Amino acid sequence: MLIDKWQLRLIQLISVAGILLAFYLFLYHEGNLVAVCGASGWDDCGAVSGPDAPYSSIGSIPVALIGLIGYIAIFLAIWLEDWIPVLSDYLPEIMVGMNALAFVFTLWLTGLELFVIHALCRYCVVSAVFVLTTFILSISYLRAVNATD
Numbered sequence: 001m002l003i004d005k006w007q008l009r010l011i012q013l014i015s016v017a018g019i020l021l022a023f024y025l026f027l028y029h030e031g032n033l034v035a036v037c038g039a040s041g042w043d044d045c046g047a048v049s050g051p052d053a054p055y056s057s058i059g060s061i062p063v064a065l066i067g068l069i070g071y072i073a074i075f076l077a078i079w080l081e082d083w084i085p086v087l088s089d090y091l092p093e094i095m096v097g098m099n100a101l102a103f104v105f106t107l108w109l110t111g112l113e114l115f116v117i118h119a120l121c122r123y124c125v126v127s128a129v130f131v132l133t134t135f136i137l138s139i140s141y142l143r144a145v146n147a148t149d
Contacts, residue, residue: 007140008078008141011078011099012074012079015074018067018074018127019071021126022067023064025067026062026065028049029057030062035121037121045123047117048124063109070101074098074102077094077098092146095141095142099137100138106131109128110125
């Protein structure tokens with residue numbers, strides 16, 4: 001039975017938007033760009049993802065770079081499924097796994113924003129919505145595939 005892969009196409013589209021957003025945040029973190037957002041109170045990109053923000057890197061790796069790599073990996077896993085048999089065989093599970101990992105990481109980062117930093121980056125919130133949406137879509141895709149078995 002042919003499975004409608006609309007969830008995968010939507011995940012791929014959201015991943016492209018995520019790649020652009022994460023690249024923007026990476027450039028901002030590196031000091032190559034001025035963020036278009038507030039700089040005080042709860043709307044403070046600098047406190048969350050700026051070059052001097054204490055939680056904007058894990059060790060020497062910028063969180064935005066981790067997000068960029070994650071979005072690229074999700075995009076490529078879907079794009080390469082026709083050429084790599086193992087991806088084709090296990091793509092529903094791979095998508096749920098990758099998106100679950102991204103979701104847990106995003107929950108941790110959002111928790112830091114809310115309870116430790118006491119500020120939000122509007123772009124980080126948009127990325128969190130992207131991750132939540134792709135996680136839900138990946139579960140939907142897995143269920144659709146399992147329903148046809």
